[in-house]
Structures are given as structure tokens and as C-alpha cells.
Amino acid sequence: MALIVHKYGGTSMGSTERIRNVARRVAKWARAGHQMVVVPSAMSGETNRLLGLAKELSPAKPGDAYSRELDALAATGEQASSALLAIALQAEGMPSVSYAGWQVAIKTDSSHTKARIESIDDAKVRADLDAGKVVIITGFQGVDEGGNVTTLGRGGSDTSAVAIAAALKAHECLIYTDVDGVYTTDPRVVPEARRLLTVSFEEMLEMASLGSKVLQIRSVEFAGKYKVPLRVLSSFTDWDIDINVEAKSGTLISFEEDENMEQAIVSGIAFNRDEAKISVLGVPDTPGIAYQILGAVADANIEVDVIIQNIGKEGKTDFSFTVHRNDYAKAVELLKAQVLPKLGADEITGDAKICKVSIVGIGMRSHVGIASKMFRVLSEEGINIQMISTSEIKTSVVIDEKYMELAVRALHKAFDLDQPAG
Amino acid sequence: MALIVHKYGGTSMGSTERIRNVARRVAKWARAGHQMVVVPSAMSGETNRLLGLAKELSPAKPGDAYSRELDALAATGEQASSALLAIALQAEGMPSVSYAGWQVAIKTDSSHTKARIESIDDAKVRADLDAGKVVIITGFQGVDEGGNVTTLGRGGSDTSAVAIAAALKAHECLIYTDVDGVYTTDPRVVPEARRLLTVSFEEMLEMASLGSKVLQIRSVEFAGKYKVPLRVLSSFTDWDIDINVEAKSGTLISFEEDENMEQAIVSGIAFNRDEAKISVLGVPDTPGIAYQILGAVADANIEVDVIIQNIGKEGKTDFSFTVHRNDYAKAVELLKAQVLPKLGADEITGDAKICKVSIVGIGMRSHVGIASKMFRVLSEEGINIQMISTSEIKTSVVIDEKYMELAVRALHKAFDLDQPAG
Numbered sequence: 147m148a149l150i151v152h153k154y155g156g157t158s159m160g161s162t163e164r165i166r167n168v169a170r171r172v173a174k175w176a177r178a179g180h181q182m183v184v185v186p187s188a189m190s191g192e193t194n195r196l197l198g199l200a201k202e203l204s205p206a207k208p209g210d211a212y213s214r215e216l217d218a219l220a221a222t223g224e225q226a227s228s229a230l231l232a233i234a235l236q237a238e239g240m241p242s243v244s245y246a247g248w249q250v251a252i253k254t255d256s257s258h259t260k261a262r263i264e265s266i267d268d269a270k271v272r273a274d275l276d277a278g279k280v281v282i283i284t285g286f287q288g289v290d291e292g293g294n295v296t297t298l299g300r301g302g303s304d305t306s307a308v309a310i311a312a313a314l315k316a317h318e319c320l321i322y323t324d325v326d327g328v329y330t331t332d333p334r335v336v337p338e339a340r341r342l343l344t345v346s347f348e349e350m351l352e353m354a355s356l357g358s359k360v361l362q363i364r365s366v367e368f369a370g371k372y373k374v375p376l377r378v379l380s381s382f383t384d385w386d387i388d389i390n391v392e393a394k395s396g397t398l399i400s401f402e403e404d405e406n407m408e409q410a411i412v413s414g415i416a417f418n419r420d421e422a423k424i425s426v427l428g429v430p431d432t433p434g435i436a437y438q439i440l441g442a443v444a445d446a447n448i449e450v451d452v453i454i455q456n457i458g459k460e461g462k463t464d465f466s467f468t469v470h471r472n473d474y475a476k477a478v479e480l481l482k483a484q485v486l487p488k489l490g491a492d493e494i495t496g497d498a499k500i501c502k503v504s505i506v507g508i509g510m511r512s513h514v515g516i517a518s519k520m521f522r523v524l525s526e527e528g529i530n531i532q533m534i535s536t537s538e539i540k541t542s543v544v545i546d547e548k549y550m551e552l553a554v555r556a557l558h559k560a561f562d563l564d565q566p567a568g
Numbered sequence: 569m570a571l572i573v574h575k576y577g578g579t580s581m582g583s584t585e586r587i588r589n590v591a592r593r594v595a596k597w598a599r600a601g602h603q604m605v606v607v608p609s610a611m612s613g614e615t616n617r618l619l620g621l622a623k624e625l626s627p628a629k630p631g632d633a634y635s636r637e638l639d640a641l642a643a644t645g646e647q648a649s650s651a652l653l654a655i656a657l658q659a660e661g662m663p664s665v666s667y668a669g670w671q672v673a674i675k676t677d678s679s680h681t682k683a684r685i686e687s688i689d690d691a692k693v694r695a696d697l698d699a700g701k702v703v704i705i706t707g708f709q710g711v712d713e714g715g716n717v718t719t720l721g722r723g724g725s726d727t728s729a730v731a732i733a734a735a736l737k738a739h740e741c742l743i744y745t746d747v748d749g750v751y752t753t754d755p756r757v758v759p760e761a762r763r764l765l766t767v768s769f770e771e772m773l774e775m776a777s778l779g780s781k782v783l784q785i786r787s788v789e790f791a792g793k794y795k796v797p798l799r800v801l802s803s804f805t806d807w808d809i810d811i812n813v814e815a816k817s818g819t820l821i822s823f824e825e826d827e828n829m830e831q832a833i834v835s836g837i838a839f840n841r842d843e844a845k846i847s848v849l850g851v852p853d854t855p856g857i858a859y860q861i862l863g864a865v866a867d868a869n870i871e872v873d874v875i876i877q878n879i880g881k882e883g884k885t886d887f888s889f890t891v892h893r894n895d896y897a898k899a900v901e902l903l904k905a906q907v908l909p910k911l912g913a914d915e916i917t918g919d920a921k922i923c924k925v926s927i928v929g930i931g932m933r934s935h936v937g938i939a940s941k942m943f944r945v946l947s948e949e950g951i952n953i954q955m956i957s958t959s960e961i962k963t964s965v966v967i968d969e970k971y972m973e974l975a976v977r978a979l980h981k982a983f984d985l986d987q988p989a990g
Contacts, residue, residue: 162624169625199652202584203591204659211665212658219651222644230621236634237626243633244640248670249715286758293671471721 147179148317148428149275149492153307154283156190157324159227165189166199169234170323171385172280176240178389181275183314185285185307186231188223193486196220217287217297224284224303232282242280243347245270246294247287249390252306254296261296262290263305263368266313272464284308304365319374321361322381322397327397328353328360330563331415335554342413344398346499349413351375352506352540359367366399373401406526411509411516412561415554416540419501419547420453420475426481428492431458435489439465440486449474452502452535452542462492466533468544474498499533501550504542505557517541523560569601570739571697575707575729578612579746580803581649584656587611590744591656593807595700598662600811603697605736606705607729608653610645618642633874635680639709639719643669646706646725654704664703665696669718670711674728676718683718685710685790686856688735705732726787734794741796742818743783744803749819750775750782752985753837757976760986764835766820771835772798774928774962788821794824833931833938834983837976838962841923841969843873844896845955847888848903850914853880856909861887864906870895874957874964884914888955890966896920922954923972926964927979939963945982951975 152175157383168186171443176182196219204212226243235242247254250270254261274281285303286298298305304321308359311319326341328350345353347370354363370378379396429435436455443450453467469477474496481494492495510516517534520541524531533544545553558564576590586588590608598604608869618641626634633670650666657664669676672692676683678758696703707725710718720727726743733741748763751773755761767775776785782800801818851857858877865872870982875889891899896918903916932938939956942963951974955966967975 162621166625194646199584199648200655203588203652204654209658211663212655215651215654215666218668219655221649222648222651225647226621226641226644227617229637229644230625232637233622233634233641234625236631236637241633244637246640246717295668493597 147181149181149183149314150175151183151185151245151307151311151314151316151319152318153185153303153321154187155303155321155323156187156192158322159186159188159231160190162230165227165230166237167385168242168381169231169238171381172388173235173238174389175239176280182280183271183275183308183310183316184231184280184282185303186224186227187285187303189227191391192223192226193220194246196223198322210258212275212295217258217261218295220297221284221287221295224286227445228282228284235282240280240465241278242282243274244284245307246284248293250283250291251357251514252283252288252309254298256289256290256292256296257296258294258296260289260299263298266309268313271314281373290342290375298364298423302362302364304362304418305368306366306414308368308372308376308463311374312357312368316374318377319369319455320377320379321365322379323360324380324382325360325378326380326383326395327378328399328414330413331554331558335417335551336415336558336564339558340563340566342397344400345413346508347399347506348539349506350399352504352537353414353416357372369399375400382464382554401433412505412511412563413509415557415561415563416504417501417550417554419550420471421468421500421544422471422498423466423468423500423503424474424481424494424496424545425464426489426494427464427493428462429465429489431461431463434463435463438489439481439485440467442480443469443477446476446480448477448480452533452544454533454535468500468533473497499547500544501547502542502544503550503553503557506540508539510540511538519560520557523556524553527556569603570814571603571605571736573605573607573729573736573738573741575607575725575734575741575743575747576609576803577725577743578609578614580744581608581610581653582612583650587649587652587656588592588659589807590803591653591660591662593803595657595660595662596808596811598702604702605652605693605697605732605738606650606702606704607725607732608646609707609725610705611649611684614645614648615642618645632680636716639680639683640717642708642719643717644708646708650704650706657702657704662702662703663700664704667692668706669709669728670715674704674705674710674731675724676712676720678712678718680716680718681714682721683710685720685731688731690735691884693736695826720786724784724786726784727790729760730787730790730794730796730798733796734790736915738796739790740799740947742799742801743787744801745782746802746804747782747800748802748805748817749800750821751835752835753976753980754839757973758980758986761980762985762988764819766822767835768930769821769823770961771928771930772821773927774959775836775838786905787791792823797822833935834927834929835931835984836928837979837985838926838928839923839972841972841974842893843890843922843924843966844918844920844921844961845874845890845901845966846896846899846916846918847886848907848911848913848916849886850884850943851887851911852887853883857885857887860911861903861907862889864902865889865891867978870896870899874955874966876955890922890924890955893920896960921969922966923969924964924966925972925975925979926962927983928962930961932963933960941982942979945978946975949974949978
């Protein structure tokens with residue numbers, strides 16, 4: 147008997163028939179003797195429907211008061227699905243109770259629409275578990291010090307589930323989703339992509355941030371911080387699959403590096419075509435230049451990903467970085483208006499038609515030549531590399547977006563990811 | 569400048585376009601210098617949609633745990649519409665904030681799905697009003713001592729609005745709905761029906777309970793208890809109608825009997841075809857008989873309306889009452905199984921094809937002969953009266969339902985309700 151947290155995504159909760167299957171699956175786990183806590187997302191489409199209504203009413207630029215109301219609005223989706231799941235469990239003969247974020251309470255800061263969890267009070271939940279109830283806790287939301295409803299931002303239900311698992315010291319947090327695990331890369335691009343049985347927390351972090359959208363990155367960070375064992379698995383297997391089989395399915399995100407870890411040097415290929423690159427050419431090579439450029443960008447709330455500054459020549463240097471494609475025009479405009487005149491740079495150039503491809507693997511730490519093998523493979527395919535960025539467990543390149551699939555397939559094959567792990 | 573509470577029904581909140589018009593109307597009142605509190609219902613259809621999902625998941629007989637989840641589910645409808653209205657007000661340039669029942673807090677007892685308000689904490693609301701904000705408070709819901717979300721039952725938003733108006737000692741509570749006031753009778757039955765400019769609280773109570781479904785009866789009781797001036801008016805007039813005209817439109821439910829009160833003896837004709845009559849014939853005329861019959865009915869959660877017991881003859885009496893038509897079969901079955909054998913009554917008879925027609929008027933108190941005039945009018949139309957029940961301000965008769973329209977029209981004319989009040 148263990149305390150287990152299940153998290154179900156919007157697709158898994160997408161209809162009463164699916165909610166009933168979730169209830170049956172959870173009841174199966176409870177009847178096997180586990181203490182069960184379930185964190186459901188809103189029914190698929192519901193959050194978009196609600197935010198769509200808000201958008202119809204106010205195209206205005208968000209402010210604090212507006213964000214507060216958006217949170218109050220969006221939080222209702224998970225409250226409804228949690229109550230529905232409790233009702234479905236009761237219909238299966240399983241005692242259950244649902245709690246909204248404020249009822250637990252899940253305390254967050256006051257950053258509406260992107261709040262961070264500060265603490266979770268587990269007293270109520272433990273009492274209910276001890277009384278034999280399945281406890282359902284709304285994902286995606288909490289309450290701030292002032293008693294205002296907050297939300298954690300899109301995908302925040304994953305983070306809620308992990309935070310709750312951490313607070314309750316759960317044995318494992320199972321994230322049920324519409325894919326059956328973490329793959330070496332996107333199977334839509336590489337049909338030979340293989341499901342990983344285990345992946346390290348650090349690799350998962352890189353995979354998530356680089357665009358393998360299986361888990362929300364903040365939930366992985368949280369899991370890493372509190373060492374919550376996470377498992378990603380499919381909610382579309384039959385609900386009455388043998389529980390021992392189910393408990394070992396999907397991909398385990400592990401924190402025990404030396405044990406059960408696959409020994410491949412590279413674990414996966416991540417890619418992302420949501421970015422655009424911007425270069426500030428011929429800026430004076432003086433201290434503080436990075437801050438002067440990126441400070442202005444950050445002030446405009448634009449997130450920057452890859453940042454590269456080359457060694458300067460003749461007192462001048464080139465500075466490049468990538469931003470989300472949606473922020474591209476805004477960032478270029480901003481730099482031309484504010485940074486170009488002030489810094490006396492030569493030129494701002496950019497390109498939105500790029501993509502980022504990364505190889506990720508904990509094995510890279512202790513293996514030399516992995517990056518150079520990557521560059522050789524790309525060169526053999528005639529792909530020009532525009533930017534390079536490396537860390538201990540990943541190497542990323544920015545290339546023309548038209549080569550993305552070609553690059554991913556070539557790298558997947560070159561690093562033997564289509565072969566079962568040794 | 570005054571503190572005004574507006575309440576908007578589901579139809580008035582039925583689309584983003586309508587919510588925008590509500591926001592404009594409220595903003596107009598706020599700009600005229602009033603402190604504004606708004607209580608919106610869920611968007612029309614939303615509560616039914618949510619409860620429909622619950623029904624799909626659990627046809628089971630409600631219990632406490634189930635009712636608790638139903639409340640958590642249903643309460644989300646008002647939370648969403650409140651946040652949307654706050655957003656719409658902000659888009660109109662009007663500072664606003666929305667609160668769920670638990671945030672205010674509106675404390676209720678723990679009778680899920682039909683909770684009663686116990687107290688309202690007005691501190692937050694007053695602070696926001698003083699800061700120049702429009703305060704939106706979800707209708708229909710509250711929170712119990714254990715921190716569970718409760719709902720007040722169907723139509724509970726009216727009650728919320730009145731309770732909030734009472735707690736804030738509001739100048740007036742305006743109930744915006746899809747009709748433009750309280751009429752002398754239903755205009756669909758009598759085209760000459762006239763809107764009442766004012767109606768007394770007691771008359772309104774009789775009109776509401778007798779089937780003029782303009783206001784939820786509990787809200788009228790609440791208004792009476794706390795002397796909250798209530799106005800029923802239409803939300804489908806143009807939002808930018810002159811505020812002085814709007815403030816005098818609709819029907820005022822007044823507590824100041826001698827002032828501005830229309831002097832008609834009879835204020836309106838109410839009717840109701842949702843009832844059925846049941847008679848227990850030949851019961852022993854002994855003390856406790858009423859309790860033995862109606863106790864069994866009440867235990868089965870069946871509400872009883874008109875109750876009549878005639879003087880007994882030869883130690884036996886007949887006992888008649890009306891129930892909602894939906895409960896008719898259940899009540900008859902129950903009486904036959906439990907009451908007939910125990911009491912040794914002769915027979916249980918009943919009729920579902922009846923209706924109740926009532927004349928209501930505060931003027932009846934001081935005018936003799938009103939009831940007899942009613943009986944004469946019905947007799948002139950050849951309508952047989954099956955049951956009679958009277959109180960200080962109303963006289964009700966039960967007749968064959970096929971005569972309902974005829975009776976209502978004849979009484980409406982006979983009591984000069986188609987003529988402007990003198």
C-alpha cells in the first residue's frame with residue numbers, strides 16, 4: 147500500500163464516458179490498497195471556451211485586475227471536472243471528495259495567470275485518505291494570501307500534481323496523458339522513434355524545454371527539486387488493464403542515476419520551430435552590452451532562449467539570440483527604436499524561419515566528441531548551422547526550418563536511437 | 569449617491585453581447601454616483617449543462633457526499649459569469665472585482681443544494697466600494713462552516729441579491745429579469761393585464777407562491793424580513809435609457825403600505841396548474857388526524873399546499889389537500905399503503921386535472937364581500953368550486969383545470985384590474 151497521485155489531462159477528462167473510465171481506473175488502484183489522490187484538468191476545450199468568452203468581452207491589454215478575473219474564470223473549469231470525477235467515483239461505489247485549490251489550501255504567490263505554489267496544507271487531505279476516501283484536488287489553481295484565486299498558467303495541472311505529490315511525500319506521481327510515454331523524438335517526424343523506459347530528470351528537463359511537449363517544464367523542475375518520482379503514461383489503455391502492468395508502463399522520470407538507467411549516450415532528439423533569431427551586428431565590445439540589449443527585451447516581457455555572443459573584432463562584436471516567433475516583430479521593432487540608436491550598433495537583422503534541434507543525453511557528460519559527431523551528421527546532409535549552444539547534457543543548433551525533419555531523422559539514426567537500449 | 573444592488577438573471581447574462589450590455593448599464597449607474605454591487609446568475613443554460621453532466625455520470629439517489637459535489641459543480645457557473653462581468657466592466661473603463669461566495673464570505677448552513685444564508689461579511693465589499701470599484705458577487709452560493717461550497721437551490725441568485733442588499737443596507741435591490749415587472753395576472757392569459765407600479769411585500773409573497781414566477785419566493789421572504797426595497801424590472805430595455813426613468817420603471821415591492829400604494833382592493837390574480845388534489849374520505853374525526861395523514865406525506869419529502877378539513881359528521885370527516893402534480897402518484901400510493909389501513913379511512917380519491925386560482929390584495933383586509941364576489945363571478949361563468957382556502961390577503965379556489973383561463977379572465981375584469989389604478 148502506497149500513497150499515489152494520479153493526474154489526468156483534459157483529453158482524458160474530455161467527456162462523461164472518459165470521466166467514467168478515469169473513475170474506474172482510480173477505483174481499481176484504490177481497491178488494490180493504495181491511498182489515491184487525483185488531480186484532473188478541465189474537460190478539454192473548456193479552458194479555451196472560457197478564455198474565448200473573456201477575449202470577446204475585452205481585447206484590452208491585460209492588467210492586474212483583469213488577470214485576477216481571468217484566473218477566477220479559468221479556475222472554474224477544473225472545479226467542475228473535479229466535482230464530476232468525485233460524482234463518477236461515488237457512482238462506482240468509491241467514497242470520494244473534491245477540493246478546489248483554496249479549500250486544500252494550495253497557497254500561491256499573487257502572480258495571476260502564472261502563479262507559483264508556495265505551500266500546500268495536507269491536513270484535510272490526509273484525514274480524508276485515512277477515512278478511506280479518494281481525494282480529488284483541482285489542478286492548475288491555488289489561492290493567494292489575499293484570498294484571490296490564482297492559476298499556474300497553461301499546463302499548470304502537471305505542476306499541481308507534482309507539488310501535491312511532494313507535499314504528501316507520495317510514492318509516485320503518475321501523469322496520464324494522450325501519449326504513452328517519452329520518446330526518443332517525435333514519432334510524427336521519425337516513425338522509428340522509441341519510447342524510453344526511463345529518463346533522467348535532467349534529460350526530461352531539456353526535452354520538455356526544447357519542445358517535446360509531454361510534460362510542463364515547471365512540473366519537471368518541481369519534481370526535480372522535491373525528488374518526486376514521475377511516470378508519464380497513457381490514459382487510453384483499457385481502464386481494467388492489470389495494475390502491475392500499468393504501474394510499469396509509460397516512461398519513468400527517475401532521480402536515481404545509476405540504477406535502471408539506460409546507458410545510451412544520447413537519449414533523445416528535441417526540436418522546436420517556434421523560435422526566431424535576432425542579431426545585433428557591430429555593437430561596441432564593452433562591458434554591460436548584453437544587459438543593455440537583453441534588459442530592454444526582458445522589460446518588454448519577451449522571453450529569450452539561446453544567447454550567443456562571439457569574440458569581438460576591432461572593438462565591435464555581434465550579438466545573437468532567439469525569441470518566440472510570436473514576439474519576433476515586437477522584439478525587432480523594440481531593438482530598432484531603443485537599442486540601435488543608444489548603442490550605436492550597425493544593424494539589427496533577424497530570421498523567423500529557423501528551428502532549433504538538440505541532442506539530449508546524460509551520457510554526453512562523460513563522452514567527448516558527441517557535439518562534433520552532431521555537426522558532422524548535419525554537414526553530411528548539407529545543412530548549414532547558424533547558431534550553436536551547448537550545456538553539459540545537450541547540444542543545440544539553430545538551422546533553417548526547412549531542414550528540420552531531415553536533421554532530426556539523420557541525428558536519430560546516427561545516435562542509434564532507433565535501436566533498443568543496450 | 570446611494571448603495572444599489574443589481575441582480576441579473578441567466579437570460580440577461582446569456583451571451584457576451586448581453587454581458588456587455590449589463591456592464592454598460594451598471595457603469596451608467598456607477599457614473600451617476602452610486603456605489604454598485606452586482607449579483608449575476610450563471611449564463612442561461614450553464615447550470616443545466618453542468619447538472620446534466622452529473623446526471624450522465626450518476627443516476628444514483630443523492631446523498632450528502634453527492635450533494636456536496638453537485639454544489640461544487642453548479643457553483644462554477646456563477647463564478648464564471650461573475651468574472652466575465654468584471655472583465656466586461658473593466659473593458660468599459662470601470663474598475664471592478666468579482667467575489668465567489670466563499671470569498672466574501674457568504675456563510676450558509678450545510679444543507680447542500682438548498683442551503684440557507686446565515687451571515688454575510690461585508691468588510692471586503694465595503695472597502696472595494698469605498699475604493700470606487702463595482703463589486704460583483706456570485707449569486708446562488710455560499711460556503712459552510714467546514715469550508716464546503718453550498719448552493720441555495722434554483723433561483724437562489726435572487727435570494728443572494730436580497731441578502732447582500734440587506735447586509736449592506738442597500739438603498740434598493742433591483743432585480744433585472746426578462747419581464748418588465750409584476751402584472752395583475754399573466755398577460756399570456758389576459759392580454760389586458762396591467763403592470764403594477766408598486767405591490768406590497770405580502771401581496772408579492774402570495775403572488776410568487778401562487779405561481780407568478782417573477783421572483784423566487786425565498787428572496788421575497790428575505791426582503792420582507794430585512795425590509796429591503798425590491799424592484800423588478802427588465803434587462804431588455806436599452807442600457808442607455810435615462811437613469812431617472814429606469815430607476816422608476818418596473819414594479820417596486822414596497823414596505824411602506826400607506827405611501828404610494830395603489831388603492832385597488834385586489835392587486836392581482838394568481839394561478840397555478842402544477843397541483844393535484846387528494847382527498848382522504850371517511851377518516852375518524854379524532855385529534856391528531858391531520859398529523860397522521862400529513863406527517864406521512866412530509867416524511868416522503870412531498871410539499872403540501874392547500875389543506876382543508878371539513879366539520880365532521882357521525883364521527884367521521886373528509887380531509888383534502890393539494891400537492892405538486894409531480895408528487896401526485898407517489899402521495900396517493902403512500903396514503904393507500906400506509907394511511908388507509910392504519911386510520912381505517914374509507915377511501916383515497918384524487919384528481920390531477922385541477923388548477924388553483926387566487927385573488928390577492930392587501931385591500932381585502934378591510935373590505936368585506938371580496939370572497940363572495942369572487943364566488944359569484946365564478947358561478948356566473950358556470951365554474952364549480954372544488955376547494956376554498958382563504959387568508960387575510962388572498963382567496964384561493966381549486967377548480968377544474970379546463971376552466972382556468974376563463975376564471976382568470978373573468979376575475980381580472982370583475983375586479984377592474986384592466987383599468988388604471990385609481
